[in-house]
Amino acid sequence: xxxxxxxxxxxxxxxxxxxxxxxxxxxxxxxxxxxxxxxxxxxxxxxxxxxxxxxxxxxxxxxxxxxxxxxxxxxxxxxxxxxxxxxxxxxxxxxxxxxxxxxxxxxxxxxxxxxxxxxxxxxxxxxxxxxxxxxxxxxxxxxxxxxxxxxxxxxxxxxxxxxxxxxxxxxxxxxxxxxxxxxxxxxxxxxxxxxxxxxxxxxxxxxxxxxxxxxxxxxxxxxxxxxxxxxxxxxxxxxxxxxxxxxxxxxxxxxxxxxxxxxxxxxxxxxxxxxxxxxxxxxxxxxxxxxxxxxxxxxxxxxxxxxxxxxxxxxxxxxxxxxxxxxxxxxxxxxxxxxxxxxxxxxxxxxx
Ligand code: KG4
Ligand code: ZN
Numbered sequence: 001x002x003x004x005x006x007x008x009x010x011x012x013x014x015x016x017x018x019x020x021x022x023x024x025x026x027x028x029x030x031x032x033x034x035x036x037x038x039x040x041x042x043x044x045x046x047x048x049x050x051x052x053x054x055x056x057x058x059x060x061x062x063x064x065x066x067x068x069x070x071x072x073x074x075x076x077x078x079x080x081x082x083x084x085x086x087x088x089x090x091x092x093x094x095x096x097x098x099x100x101x102x103x104x105x106x107x108x109x110x111x112x113x114x115x116x117x118x119x120x121x122x123x124x125x126x127x128x129x130x131x132x133x134x135x136x137x138x139x140x141x142x143x144x145x146x147x148x149x150x151x152x153x154x155x156x157x158x159x160x161x162x163x164x165x166x167x168x169x170x171x172x173x174x175x176x177x178x179x180x181x182x183x184x185x186x187x188x189x190x191x192x193x194x195x196x197x198x199x200x201x202x203x204x205x206x207x208x209x210x211x212x213x214x215x216x217x218x219x220x221x222x223x224x225x226x227x228x229x230x231x232x233x234x235x236x237x238x239x240x241x242x243x244x245x246x247x248x249x250x251x252x253x254x255x256x257x258x259x260x261x262x263x264x265x266x267x268x269x270x271x272x273x274x275x276x277x278x279x280x281x282x283x284x285x286x287x288x289x290x291x292x293x294x295x296x297x298x299x300x301x302x303x304x305x306x307x308x309x310x311x312x313x314x315x316x317x318x319x320x321x322x323x324x325x326x327x328x329x330x331x332x333x334x335x336x337x338x339x340x341x342x343x344x345x346x347x348x349x350x351x352x
Contacts, residue, residue: 030129085115087345088153169274181198214258283311
């Protein structure tokens with residue numbers, strides 16, 4: 001098998017990202033993984049304004065790609081280009097996909113359309129990744145595997161029977177977990193994005209102080225719902241004229257614990273039902289240290305024979321290394337296309 005150099009491109013929401021992955025027979029090196037975050041811009045409006053995000057991608061993407069392909073001052077031409085083509089914000093996706101199509105046409109290199117959720121899923125294969133100069137081996141994750149993807153746009157339990165075989169067994173009926181973190185942070189006036197703000201304030205709070213609901217924790221299916229939890233926080237905030245710093249910390253900790261309890265309970269229940277050999281956790285919310293800690297402990301205690309995988313923290317939030325890796329698995333199966341065939345699909349579902 002030939003050594004493959006894959007350029008990954010990600011612009012589905014508010015992070016512009018480009019990465020160069022070098023890989024051969026499961027031995028890999030991430031030569032670059034660059035992310036131009038738009039957090040400061042969207043913090044001003046308290047959330048992502050799609051038009052603003054797309055304009056930012058337009059100015060940031062090409063220089064970022066050039067930088068990601070410049071290794072030790074030499075420009076590198078990739079063998080394959082992988083780009084997120086959905087789901088996501090349509091105008092943001094178009095910037096990445098059009099850039100990828102242009103490069104694919106110019107360089108006459110194959111193009112792989114990557115589903116953003118699939119990319120988050122494959123970030124679990126980058127769990128131990130630390131040093132970008134070291135060649136490492138991809139872990140041999142055993143199937144069936146269950147992956148909980150928790151991000152700003154999705155909360156989805158995916159059963160993976162093999163590479164490329166996905167079945168969605170549960171998803172949120174309303175807000176995604178990350179969206180709930182962002183909205184509750186707004187209610188508590190903690191700024192944007194809410195996840196990191198709530199998790200750091202929660203460290204100073206007591207999670208038993210507020211008795212918040214655990215929506216759908218006992219429902220017979222594997223779906224989730226977080227809007228009721230957000231509304232419960234809203235009522236608590238409204239009831240009080242002013243929330244002290246300590247009370248906001250307690251509320252952050254109580255809210256965070258309610259989300260963690262639901263995510264862990266549902267995942268473990270699904271793991272039992274589908275008799276999985278591996279459990280994986282990825283997506284932006286998986287950067288939450290308390291969630292990572294409690295998830296690991298719960299799997300060890302309740303499913304000791306199941307192996308637990310976590311995406312490395314820096315690959316939980318949007319990045320292009322995970323897109324390049326997903327592109328690798330497709331390229332292995334010759335699932336690439338010529339540039340003219342690739343289209344943006346803002347509602348692309350990973351699996352049914
Ligand atoms: O995966 P991601 O970067 O983008 C999407 O695909 O949506 O996820 C972003 C989400 C945001 O809602 C953000 O608040 C949340 O991940 N997030 C966190 C943490 N870091 C980011 N949520 C909880 N705790 C964190 N430490
Ligand atoms: Zn994402």
